[in-house]
Amino acid sequence: MIETLTIDCPYCxxxxxxxxxxxxxxxxxxxxxxVxxxxxxCRLTVTPDGPVLTVQRDDD
Incomplete structure (x- = not known):
C-alpha cells in the first residue's frame, strides 16, 4: 500500500x-x-490505524 504523508523538516x-x-x-x-x-x-511504523511517520535531524 502506497501512502502520501506530510512532514515538517526538522532543520528548516x-x-x-x-x-x-x-x-x-x-x-x-x-x-x-x-527545500x-x-x-x-525517517521512521515509518505501520499500525492498524494507518502509517505513522516520525522524523528527526540526522545529527541528533
Missing part, C-alpha cells in the same frame, strides 16, 4: 509531502529535505 521547518510504501512494514531510512537538502531520519 518547511512542510512537504513524501510517499511511503507501507507494504514493506516498519522501516527506517534517510530522506533529504526537498534545504539536509538528511532527515
Amino acid at each position: 521547518g518547511e512542510t512537504f509531502s513524501t510517499v511511503v510504501d507501507c507494504s514493506a512494514g516498519d522501516q527506517a531510512y534517510i530522506e533529504d529535505c526537498v 534545504c537538502c539536509r538528511p532527515i531520519e
Whole structure:
C-alpha cells in the first residue's frame, strides 16, 4: 500500500509531502529535505490505524 504523508523538516521547518510504501512494514531510512537538502531520519511504523511517520535531524 502506497501512502502520501506530510512532514515538517526538522532543520528548516518547511512542510512537504513524501510517499511511503507501507507494504514493506516498519522501516527506517534517510530522506533529504526537498527545500534545504539536509538528511532527515525517517521512521515509518505501520499500525492498524494507518502509517505513522516520525522524523528527526540526522545529527541528533
